Every structure is written in structure tokens, then in C-alpha cells.
Amino acid sequence: MVLQSLKNCLWLSCVLRTPKACFWSTASGALIIQSVSNDVYQNLAVEDWIHDHMDLEKQQVLFLWRNSPAVVIGRHQNPWQECNLRLLRQKNIKLARRRSGGGTVYHDLGNINLTFFTTRKKYERMENLKLIVKALKALRPHLDVHVTDRYDILLDRQYKISGTAAKLGRTSAYHHCTLLCNADKFVLSSVLKSPYEGLQSNATPSVPALVKNLFEEDSSLTSEMLLDAVAKEYAVQHQIDHHITLINPADETLLPGISNKTEELQTWEWVYGKTPKFSVSTCLNMAYKDSVLDVKVNMDIKHGRIEVCNIDLPEQWLPPALCSELVKSLTGSKFCPNETTTLVTTLLRVCPQDNEFHSRWNLLCENMIKLM
Amino acid sequence: VCSHRIRSCSSIRFIKSKYVCVYDKSALKFSHQQRLFRTSAVSCGQIVQFKLSDIGEGITEVTVKEWYIKEGDSVSQFDSICEVQSDKASVTITSRYDGIIRKLHYSIDDIAFVGKPLVDIEIDASKGVASEEDVVETPPMSHEEHTHQEIKGHKTLATPAVRRLAMENNIKLSEIVGTGKDNRILKEDILNYLAKQTGAILPPSPKAEIVPPLPKTEAVPAAPKDKARKIPVPVSRPIAFSGKDKTEPVTGFQKAMVKTMSAALKIPHFGYSDEIDLTQLVQLREELKPLAEIRGIKLSFMPFFIKAASLGLLQYPILNASLDENCQNVTYKASHNIGVAMDTEQGLIVPNVKNVQVCSVFDIAVELNRLQSLGSAGQLGTSDLTGGTFTLSNIGTIGGTYTKPVILPPEVAIGALGKIQALPRFNGKGEVVKAQIMNVSWSADHRIIDGATMARFSNLWKSYLENPASMLLDLK
Numbered sequence: 001m002v003l004q005s006l007k008n009c010l011w012l013s014c015v016l017r018t019p020k021a022c023f024w025s026t027a028s029g030a031l032i033i034q035s036v037s038n039d040v041y042q043n044l045a046v047e048d049w050i051h052d053h054m055d056l057e058k059q060q061v062l063f064l065w066r067n068s069p070a071v072v073i074g075r076h077q078n079p080w081q082e083c084n085l086r087l088l089r090q091k092n093i094k095l096a097r098r099r100s101g102g103g104t105v106y107h108d109l110g111n112i113n114l115t116f117f118t119t120r121k122k123y124e125r126m127e128n129l130k131l132i133v134k135a136l137k138a139l140r141p142h143l144d145v146h147v148t149d150r151y152d153i154l155l156d157r158q159y160k161i162s163g164t165a166a167k168l169g170r171t172s173a174y175h176h177c178t179l180l181c182n183a184d185k186f187v188l189s190s191v192l193k194s195p196y197e198g199l200q201s202n203a204t205p206s207v208p209a210l211v212k213n214l215f216e217e218d219s220s221l222t223s224e225m226l227l228d229a230v231a232k233e234y235a236v237q238h239q240i241d242h243h244i245t246l247i248n249p250a251d252e253t254l255l256p257g258i259s260n261k262t263e264e265l266q267t268w269e270w271v272y273g274k275t276p277k278f279s280v281s282t283c284l285n286m287a288y289k290d291s292v293l294d295v296k297v298n299m300d301i302k303h304g305r306i307e308v309c310n311i312d313l314p315e316q317w318l319p320p321a322l323c324s325e326l327v328k329s330l331t332g333s334k335f336c337p338n339e340t341t342t343l344v345t346t347l348l349r350v351c352p353q354d355n356e357f358h359s360r361w362n363l364l365c366e367n368m369i370k371l372m
Numbered sequence: 373v374c375s376h377r378i379r380s381c382s383s384i385r386f387i388k389s390k391y392v393c394v395y396d397k398s399a400l401k402f403s404h405q406q407r408l409f410r411t412s413a414v415s416c417g418q419i420v421q422f423k424l425s426d427i428g429e430g431i432t433e434v435t436v437k438e439w440y441i442k443e444g445d446s447v448s449q450f451d452s453i454c455e456v457q458s459d460k461a462s463v464t465i466t467s468r469y470d471g472i473i474r475k476l477h478y479s480i481d482d483i484a485f486v487g488k489p490l491v492d493i494e495i496d497a498s499k500g501v502a503s504e505e506d507v508v509e510t511p512p513m514s515h516e517e518h519t520h521q522e523i524k525g526h527k528t529l530a531t532p533a534v535r536r537l538a539m540e541n542n543i544k545l546s547e548i549v550g551t552g553k554d555n556r557i558l559k560e561d562i563l564n565y566l567a568k569q570t571g572a573i574l575p576p577s578p579k580a581e582i583v584p585p586l587p588k589t590e591a592v593p594a595a596p597k598d599k600a601r602k603i604p605v606p607v608s609r610p611i612a613f614s615g616k617d618k619t620e621p622v623t624g625f626q627k628a629m630v631k632t633m634s635a636a637l638k639i640p641h642f643g644y645s646d647e648i649d650l651t652q653l654v655q656l657r658e659e660l661k662p663l664a665e666i667r668g669i670k671l672s673f674m675p676f677f678i679k680a681a682s683l684g685l686l687q688y689p690i691l692n693a694s695l696d697e698n699c700q701n702v703t704y705k706a707s708h709n710i711g712v713a714m715d716t717e718q719g720l721i722v723p724n725v726k727n728v729q730v731c732s733v734f735d736i737a738v739e740l741n742r743l744q745s746l747g748s749a750g751q752l753g754t755s756d757l758t759g760g761t762f763t764l765s766n767i768g769t770i771g772g773t774y775t776k777p778v779i780l781p782p783e784v785a786i787g788a789l790g791k792i793q794a795l796p797r798f799n800g801k802g803e804v805v806k807a808q809i810m811n812v813s814w815s816a817d818h819r820i821i822d823g824a825t826m827a828r829f830s831n832l833w834k835s836y837l838e839n840p841a842s843m844l845l846d847l848k
Contacts, residue, residue, distance in 0.1 A: 053552065075455070075462040076437045089751060102460035123428050151460065166461035168427065170450065202481045204457065256551050257560065276437070276480070305623070329631075333624025338750040342721055345757035346628035349781045350635045353694055353703070362754050369754070 030060045030238035032231050033245045040070040040096045040107060042249035045261035047167075047174060048099060050117055053257075056172050061117040062234045063176075064227050064244070067107040069184075070094040071191055074102040074165060078203035078275045080196045080335075085372075087191050097271050100176060102165030103206030106191055110182035110213065112223050114230055116175045123173040125151055125164060132162070132179065135233035139225065140218055152209070153179075159212035179230075181223045182215035196371065198282030203275065268334065272304040284367040288360070293317070297368070301335045311364075318360055322351055326365075337372045340365070417496050419474055421489040424456075427463055432486050434458040436478045441491075446472045448533040453491060456484060471495040530557040537562050541612045563614075625718050635781045640818040644826045645774050648834050650792055650808045656840050664737060674712060675736040677764055677789065680836040682708040682728040683846050685762060688829040691785045692761050695820055702820055711760035711780070712740065714747045715770070722780060723752050724760035732847075768792065773811045784817040785826070 035043050043065040050061060071083050071093060079085060079095060082104040088095055107113070116128045129147040136145050144156050153162035164177040188211070214221050235242040252259055264270055277300070284295040296312035309330045313323055329347055333339055344365040348358065427434060434456040441453055447467045456463050475492035478484050530538070530545055534557055538545050541562070548565050550557035622630060653676060664671035685692045685708050694703045711724040723743040725736055746752045765777055768791035777788035790811035797807040812834075816826045836843045 074460075076457055089749075092749075099462065100460075101457045101462035120428070125429070164460055168461055168463040170464070170466045173428075274438075329624070329627055332621060333627070338752075339624050339718065341752060341754055341757060342625050342718060343628045345754055346625070346632050348758055349632050352697065353782050358758070362758065366754055 028059070028238075028240040030062070030234070030240050031245065032062045032064070032234060032240075032243065033247050034064040034227070034231075035066075035249055036246050037249045038066055038068040038109065039249070040067040040072060040094055041262050041265045042258075043067060043113070044072075044096060044098055044265050045258055046247070046249045046255070047115055047176070048261045048265075049255050049258050051099075051167065051169055051172050051174055053255075054117070054172070056117055056119045056122075060122070060238065061115075062231065063115040063117065064231065065113045065115070066109050066111065066223060066227075067113070068094075069106075069108045069187070070096055071104060071106055072096045072098050073104045074204055074206075075099055075167075075274070076101060076204045076276060077104060077206070078199070078201045078278055079272060080275075080372075081194055081199050081201055081203060081278075082206055083191050084193055084195055086195070086370075091187070091191075093187075093191060095271055096265060097274060098165065100165040100167035100174070101204065103163065103204065104192060105163055105178055106183065106188040107178070108183050108187070110180070110184065110215070110223060112179045112181060112227055114177055114179065118173055118175075120168060120171055120173045123166070123168060123175065125166060125175045128175050129153060129162070129164065129177065131233055131237060132177070132230055135229040136214075136226075138233065139229040140221070143214075143217065151177075153177075155212055155214065155217060158210060160209040161212060161214060163209075179226055180211060180213050181221060181226050182213050185211065185213065196280075198280050199278060200281065201276065201278030203278065268304070268336070272334070272336065275301070275304055277302045280371060282371065284364075286363055286367055288363060295364070295367070297371070299330075299335070299371075304335055306330050306333060306335055311368075313364070318357070318364065319352075322361070330368075335372055337369045340369050340372060344368075417471060417494040419492050419494050420469060420471070422453075422468060422491050422493050424465065424484055424486050424488060424490045426486055427458060427461070431458050433483050434463065434486070436480060436482050436484050437462070438480065439476060441473050443473050443476060446470075447493065448531045450531055451533070465490065467493065469493050469495050534559055534562060537614065541614060629719065632781065633778065636778050639779050639781065639784075641776075641779060641815045642818045642821075642823065642826075643776055643813060643815050644823065644830060645811060645813040646830055646834060648810050648812060649797065649838050650810050651806075653837055653840050654792070654808045664734065667734070669734070669737050669741055671737050672740070673792075674740055674764070674766060675733045676837065676840070677766075678710050678712070678725060678728055678736050678740075679731070679733050679847075680833050680843065681710060681762065681764060681787070682731075683836060683843065684829045684833040686729065686846075687832060688825055690821055690825060691816065691829055693784055693820065694761070694782045695784060695817065699819060705761040707759075707761060709759050709761045711763035711783075712743070713763060713765035713767075714744070716747055716750070721747065721752065721757065722760060722763055723747060723756040724763075726759065763787070764789065768810065775813050777813060777815050779815050779817060784821060786815050788813045788815075 035046060037043060046063065046065070050063065054061065069091070071079075071088060073079050073082050073095070075098060077097070079097075083095070085095070087093075105111075114128075114132065118124070126147065129151060133145050133147055133153060136143050145153055145161070146157075147153055151164040152160050155161045161180045162177050164175065166175045167173065192206075192208070214226070231244055232242050247254065249255070249258060249262070267273075280297065280299045280301065282297055284293075284297060286293045286295060293314060295314075296310075298308075298310040299306050300308040309327050311323065311327060325347065326344065329343055330340070333343055344361070348361060351357065351361065424434070435458070436454060437457050438455040439453070440455070441447055441451075447453065448470050449467055451467050453465045453467050453473075456465060471493040473491055474494050477489050477491060484490060530550070535545065537559060538548070538557075543562060543565060545557060548557050548561050549555075551561055552558040650673075653673065657671065657673060657676070661671050689704050690702070692705050692708055694705060695701075696703070707726065708728040709724045709726050710728050711722040713720055713722050723746075725731070725739045725743070728736060731739070743752065743756060746756065760780070760783065762783055763780055763786045765786065765788045767775055767777075768789045771791055773790040773793075775788045775790065777786045779786050790813070792808050792810045794806055795809045796804045797809070799805045812830065814826055814830055836846075
């Protein structure tokens with residue numbers, strides 16, 4: 001793989017000082033770039049930036065990137081429905097929402113991401129996927145890989161090794177896909193299983209599939225080899241040099257406005273707040289002293305905030321005034337365990353200081369928080 | 373149309389017969405704009421059905437996922453209208469016209485068809501008039517939907533909305549570097565330019581404050597040439613602030629804070645402050661820090677402050693008590709669950725270290741480390757945040773000396789620690805020495821705690837910290 005030397009980078013930065021159209025212009029019809037960062041938000045921000053600012057008429061772009069452990073949900077998906085948020089928080093795995101449609105994927109360094117940028121008119125997913133298959137076959141001719149009409153790439157006719165998603169804007173478009181080289185399948189399957197019950201939503205559901213790493217098929221393969229193979233094939237097909245330009249997504253001079261984009265992708269409002277309206281309808285089974293209480297809970301969540309909340313407690317188990325106080329406080333607040341924890345513990349300060357009452361309150365609140 | 377205006381002001385210059393350039397009467401200019409605006413708004417527009425254009429790949433239907441506008445909103449060309457999804461592709465549909473949205477043909481989750489109407493837009497009939505131009509320097513334009521504009525022969529791409537923003541702020545588009553596609557000037561570019569004008573980024577010029585529009589005529593030649601002026605006074609460009617007030621409902625955590633603080637207000641607070649000489653403690657901590665690090669723990673001053681407080685509470689248990697709602701009973705709490713106020717993104721949270729009375733300084737440090745990492749990850753549990761009996765707030769890490777902390781019900785006392793400063797003090801021999809001084813401000817519930825008790829507790833706490841070796845005598 002030919003990596004950009006420092007000299008070339010300096011040359012690039014000189015070219016870039018002029019306001020852009022296609023500033024990485026190498027006078028060729030296409031460009032291959034690779035991110036030096038493994039931060040999912042930074043890399044998604046680069047996609048946004050290219051989509052918004054680059055003129056793809058004269059030059060198409062292939063963007064190569066890898067992320068440290070993260071779960072990425074589609075634009076219109078519901079994270080509660082798609083993954084085990086509790087596990088994500090525990091394991092410090094990031095959650096990101098991308099701007100393209102499609103389903104949920106797990107990323108780690110054993111998974112590579114490829115983004116094909118073109119003008120809206122030249123948007124063509126099949127071609128891109130066939131390019132990848134061709135690259136894989138050139139690398140390892142014995143691999144049984146093919147593209148399905150659902151835009152997946154299957155290994156041995158049954159294992160999914162690539163998922164696809166796309167974003168179309170007014171003049172530009174991008175198609176990105178993953179490629180499983182050596183991802184942690186154990187973590188993948190555990191984080192992509194949602195423990196939340198009683199969710200009713202119109203959000204785009206993911207279609208679970210049997211997956212396999214290419215590494216399992218051929219242990220000589222590495223992520224770097226796959227990236228390089230795809231880059232090589234792209235270079236051939238676009239008749240350009242097999243030259244990969246490295247970019248740093250934190251470079252504000254190179255990519256003005258990128259830090260704002262990166263920040264936006266990390267806000268709660270984007271990651272959780274963009275979840276389409278959904279409702280939670282479940283029954284908490286709370287073990288208290290010698291009995292088990294059934295508490296029906298109904299909540300409507302819009303923009304990630306609790307719009308309507310109903311808790312059906314046995315009579316007089318908690319003073320009704322305080323129960324309604326809890327409901328009133330939850331209404332309008334984020335459907336988020338941290339926010340709810342701080343809320344209910346703060347509320348406890350102004351409640352009667354009774355041990356019995358406190359333990360009941362804590363029990364109820366902890367169960368409510370588990371739903372989030 | 374504007375002739376009667378001319379009579380009333382003396383320094384108006386005509387650029388073209390249709391437009392009035394008022395150089396130092398920005399107020400007048402403003403009203404002039406409004407007149408034009410009003411006339412154009414009154415006229416009836418033509419309703420155009422904006423159809424869903426071809427998505428590509430032979431797709432004929434999509435699902436509407438999100439509307440960015442609602443009926444009655446005004447849109448500019450290229451503004452985003454909605455987000456639709458088709459088979460793993462998310463598509464942003466942008467407007468082809470400037471106008472007002474009159475009808476949305478679909479609701480969220482409906483299937484929309486390519487080639488069928490998506491929204492109805494009322495197009496402004498008298499477009500291309502003053503509201504689209506940079507009135508000050510440019511010749512008049514009469515283009516309708518074009519976004520190009522010749523300014524001194526220099527093409528500048530900007531949507532009408534952006535041009536409006538520039539004009540409202542008296543900015544020449546030719547002076548702005550566009551960061552959009554094809555050097556298109558975006559809203560952000562205007563706002564960045566404005567920020568620079570107010571000296572936010574560049575070193576502020578002496579008159580960089582917001583200059584209100586000049587009320588009276590000055591005997592200055594109203595020449596539209598800034599370059600002719602030698603005095604760098606930004607008279608001709610009153611810095612208009614285009615920010616808007618933002619109102620949000622008080623929800624969630626803030627609501628709970630409102631409740632707590634309102635309840636706290638009912639407690640009659642009295643304050644007591646003092647100065648602590650931490651010179652010896654600073655030295656002690658320096659010695660112990662590496663030992664703690666070997667054990668994998670960061671040792672700050674807080675574990676010492678907390679332990680000393682607990683030792684003090686053993687002597688003055690009323691400070692670790694709770695008064696019931698009717699002020700009938702005082703409950704002396706057996707456990708010293710000392711809360712530590714933490715500043716997070718959401719605001720103030722107070723996790724507590726449980727049973728400090730049976731913890732060593734190191735135990736407290738371990739627990740603080742745990743609470744701090746959970747706090748910054750936003751993962752504190754309910755048990756960490758409830759059951760506190762006494763609170764210390766280390767506001768000094770941010771700054772400040774003396775403060776007036778608010779008691780967190782159901783507690784009856786709180787201490788706020790200022791920053792540690794190196795200050796000159798007199799020692800026993802009357803010499804001036806360098807001392808590490810920190811201020812503490814206590815607040816207590818005057819219904820059950822009197823000044824003397826608070827003072828004695830503070831003195832005891834102070835003595836433990838000024839002479840850390842004395843803590844050894846009383847450690848349990």
C-alpha cells in the first residue's frame with residue numbers, strides 16, 4: 001500500500017488554502033482517502049463534510065475508515081430496540097447515529113468501512129459492491145463471495161460479511177458499507193441484542209443475519225490487506241494511481257467546520273433525540289419483602305423525551321401525592337438512566353424522611369431506570 | 373413611492389431611483405425595508421405543487437421519515453424539507469422554490485410516490501425586490517430565482533435567506549469567504565464574520581462594542597466609501613446582533629433542582645467562615661501521593677477534609693442530623709454519609725461516601741475515585757446519590773474564596789471550600805512566611821444549630837487539618 005508521505009501532505013495543505021471546489025484535485029477523476037482516526041464520530045463527520053462541501057462532479061471519492069468499538073444505528077432507528085444500551089455503557093462502547101438509512105452494525109478495528117462518494121446522478125450501489133467482490137476475488141480467488149439483491153455481500157452463500165447503507169442529498173450522494181475481517185463476534189452478538197421489552201415503534205428495524213469474519217475463512221487476511229485490495233481495484237476502475245491520501249478528521253484547517261459536525265454527532269439530541277416516536281408498555285415485577293408486585297408502566301417517548309407517563313401502583317403502596325410528583329417530573333425529561341437517576345434522587349430530598357418509604361421509592365425508581 | 377421621505381431627512385443619497393440608501397440613518401432605512409416587505413407580503417402568491425423527484429435506481433416509492441418544516445413555514449431554495457427512506461438509503465429532499473409551505477401531502481411513516489406532489493408551496497409573486505439585495509453598494513437586481521449576484525463583477529453564490537441575513541447586518545457579501553460548495557456563502561460564514569466584527573476572535577479594536585444606530589445626522593459626507601475614512605471608527609456599520617432569545621421548558625433534572633432549592637429556601641441559613649492554614653497538610657499530601665499511586669489511587673485533599681469532618685461530627689452530632697417536616701423531631705443520624713458536590717454537564721450532583729466514621733483516609737480516597745469516574749461517565753446509581761447526611765462542596769477547584777452554600781435538605785449543614793492560595797502570614801516568631809491558605813464557608817440550619825456549635829465544629833475541623841498529626845489521636 002502506498003501511503004502518502006509527509007512531503008505530499010505539505011503539498012496538499014498548500015493547495016488547500018484556496019477556497020474549495022475539489023481542493024484535493026490531483027487532476028484525476030477520483031481520489032482515495034483514509035482516516036487516521038478510529039473515532040466513530042470523527043469519521044462520520046468526515047463523511048458529512050465531504051457530502052456537504054466537496055464537488056463530486058469532477059472527482060469521485062473513496063473513503064476508508066475503521067473505528068474502535070462502537071455501535072452505529074441508522075438514521076431512523078430506535079437504539080433501545082436495536083441494542084443493549086446497558087451493556088454498551090458498561091463496556092464503554094460508543095453509540096452513534098449515522099445520517100444514512102439502513103440497520104444497526106457493530107464496528108471495531110476488525111471491521112472496515114468503505115464510503116463511495118459520487119454525484120447524485122452517478123449513485124450506483126451495485127457497482128460499488130461488485131467492485132468490492134472483484135477486489136476480494138483478486139486477493140483470494142478461492143473466496144466464495146457474491147452480492148445479493150438486498151445489497152449484502154455473502155460468504156459461502158450464507159454468511160453476511162457486509163452491510164450497506166446510503167445517503168442522498170440534493171447534488172451528492174454516498175454509499176457506505178462494512179466488511180467483516182476480524183471483528184469480535186461475541187461482543188457483536190451480545191451488544192446487538194436488545195433486552196428492552198414492550199417497545200412499540202415504527203422505527204426502521206434491523207434484519208438480523210448470520211455473520212462470519214473473512215479471517216475465519218482465511219486466517220492470512222488482515223483488515224489492512226482488505227483496505228488495500230479495495231483501494232487497488234477502485235484505482236484500476238477509475239484509472240488513477242493506487243495512491244491513498246491520509247487525512248486527519250481533527251484538522252480544522254483542512255476541513256473547516258469539521259469540529260462542529262463531530263460535536264453535533266455526539267449530542268444526546270442527535271443520538272437519542274432523533275429516535276422516531278415510540279411507546280413502552282411493560283409490567284415491572286418488583287420483589288418487595290415477601291411479595292412480588294406487578295406494576296404496569298406505560299410511556300410515550302418523543303424526541304427521546306418522556307411525553308406521557310403512567311405508573312400503575314397498588315393502592316397506598318406509595319403516597320399518591322408523591323407518585324404523581326414522580327410522574328410529573330418524569331414527563332418532559334429525557335428517557336435516559338442518568339437523567340432519571342439524578343432526578344429521582346434529587347426529588348427524594350424533599351420527600352418525607354421515612355426508611356420504609358425510601359426503600360419503596362428506590363425500588364420503584366431502580367426498576368423504572370432499568371427500562372432505559 | 374419614497375418621495376415624501378426625502379423631505380424629512382437631509383442626508384439621503386439616491387443610488388437608483390427605486391432604492392434609497394440612507395447612510396447614517398439606519399433606523400429610517402429599516403422602516404423603508406419594512407414598507408417594501410409589507411407590500412410584497414400582501415400580494416397573493418402562486419401555489420406550486422412540488423413533486424417528489426426521481427431517487428434513482430428505479431425506486432418508485434419511499435417512506436416519509438421526518439419533516440423539517442410545517443405548514444405556514446417559509447422556505448428558501450435549497451432548504452431541507454424532509455427526510456425520506458427507501459431500502460437502506462436516507463434521502464434529504466430540498467426545496468426548489470422560495471416561498472411558504474401551504475400543504476404537506478404526507479404524514480410521518482406514510483409512503484410517498486415519486487412524481488406525485490410532496491408539498492404545496494406558495495411562491496412569492498414579487499420576489500427579487502429589495503429584500504434580496506445588498507442595498508448599500510450594489511446596483512439593483514431584478515432576478516427572480518437566481519442565486520448568483522454580480523457584485524463588482526465578482527460572482528457570489530448565496531441563497532436568498534443568506535443574502536437577507538447579510539443585508540440586515542450591513543455586510544457586503546464580497547467580503548465574505550464562502551465555505552460552501554462552489555464558494556457558496558453559508559449562514560455560518562455570515563455569523564463567523566459577525567463574530568469577528570465584534571472582536572470575538574480577533575483582538576478587539578477600541579470601538580468594537582455594539583454600536584447602536586446613530587440617532588442624529590452628523591456633518592459627515594455620506595459617501596458610501598469606507599475606504600475614504602481615515603479614522604477607524606465603525607460608524608457606518610452598526611454591529612447588529614442577530615441572536616434571538618431562546619426559551620426552553622424546565623424539565624427533568626432542572627425541575628428537580630427547582631424543587632430542592634425551593635425547599636432549601638425554607639431553611640433559615642446562617643453562615644460562618646474561616647481561614648485554614650494548610651501548609652502542613654500540603655506537605656503531607658505530597659509525601660503520601662506516591663504511596664497512593666502505587667496502590668492505584670489518586671489522592672486529593674478531599675479525603676482529608678472528609679475524614680476531619682467526620683471526626684468533628686463525632687463531637688458535634690447535631691450537624692449530622694435531620695429535622696422533620698413539622699420541626700417536631702430531630703433525628704441524629706448514626707452514619708456519616710458525607711456528600712461531595714460534583715459539577716457535571718447536567719449540573720450539580722452530590723454523591724456521598726457512606727459511613728466515613730469507619731473509613732480510613734485511603735478508603736475514602738478509593739471511594740471518591742470510584743464516584744468520580746462514575747460521575748463523569750454519567751453512571752452513578754441511586755444508592756450513590758441518596759442517603760447523604762452532611763455535604764462538602766469543593767468549589768475552590770473552579771475558583772473563589774468565600775461563598776454562601778445552600779443546605780441540601782434533609783441535611784442541616786454544608787461546607788464550601790475555596791481555593792488553596794499561597795499567601796504571606798505571620799508565624800509564631802512574628803516573621804512573615806509563605807502559607808497555603810484555604811477559606812471555608814459553612815452554612816447551617818439556624819432552627820436547630822446555633823452559632824457557637826458551628827464555630828466549635830469548625831475550629832475542631834480546622835485544628836485537625838492545620839495539624840494533621842493530631843488526627844492520629846482520634847482516628848478510629
